[in-house]
Amino acid sequence: MVANWAEALLKLQTVDLRIRDLENRLALLPKEMNELKNRRDIAVNEVNTAAAAAKKIELSRKSVESEIEKLRAENRKLQQQTAMVKKNTEYQAMLGTIALNEKKIGDLESRELELMDEFEAAKKAYRKIKANNEAIVNTIRSEFDEFVTFAGDLKKEIAQLKAERPSDIRGVDADTLARYNRLLAGKDGVAPLVKVENEICGSCHLKVTRQALANIQKGAVTSCENCMHFIYLDDAE
Ligand SMILES: [Zn+2]
Structure with a gap:
């Protein structure tokens, strides 16, 4: 989920x-x-x-x-x-x-x-x-x-x-949203929020840390420690 x-x-x-x-x-x-x-x-x-x-x-x-x-x-x-x-x-x-x-x-x-x-x-x-x-x-x-x-x-x-486009989103705090907007304006062209697959970050393609994975599992807002993009897991897949 x-x-x-x-x-x-x-x-x-x-x-x-x-x-x-x-x-x-x-x-x-x-x-x-x-x-x-x-x-x-x-x-x-x-x-x-x-x-x-x-x-x-x-x-x-x-x-x-x-x-x-x-x-x-x-x-x-x-x-x-x-x-x-x-x-x-x-x-x-x-x-x-x-x-x-x-x-x-x-x-x-x-x-x-x-x-x-x-x-x-x-x-x-x-x-x-x-x-x-x-x-x-x-x-x-x-x-x-x-x-x-x-x-x-x-x-x-x-x-x-x-x-x-919704200006504020339920369940997402202002700080997260501000960081999201900064990533969106970034020059790399990568989506601010990327999926983690096989423990690999969808933005920088490096292995995500154990700590980050544990955070995601807990449902906390999590960023890749390497590229700072938001990361999520989709267990259904
Ligand atoms: Zn990354």
Whole structure:
């Protein structure tokens, strides 16, 4: 038979360990949610980067186009001027400039064609990344929503368990309860009250002293002399 004090503490401990588990789980959520946010930011940035790359190519193409326009206008003007030039050397110089400009225009037109191809490729890449990353962002969003719901559920259950948790227990004195609470807050993660099996403490796994065993038999509140956890015996097993 389990002593009354141990039975009462075990009941409390079941609730407390559940609360501790839920709180530990809850504490992990902000990090997991931040990771989701980071993944979302990366996906959004990739789309923005692809859009910016396409835009940059289009701007280059427009600048090439306006350069071509400028050269053409210059040549039209030169053509008109040649008709009025009297000196042959001047005339030849003008024709030379016109020819040079034509050559430049030809080069720029090739460059413009290249940029148009690059722009098409960049647009295609952008559309692909956009479709892909929008799907990723949607998945992340629903995962995030699940976390929000999960956090709410955890908080609700913790609050409920805490509300139901008895603040004082019949048969357990205040000093014992205070020690129990200290053990519960301990970093080892072991339950404050552990069973003794084959005379071995369930917390530190060392042999329990004869004196401690005798105390348990008497029904007294007993601690392991090594690890200070409360210990009990379950004769029924
Ligand atoms: Zn122990």
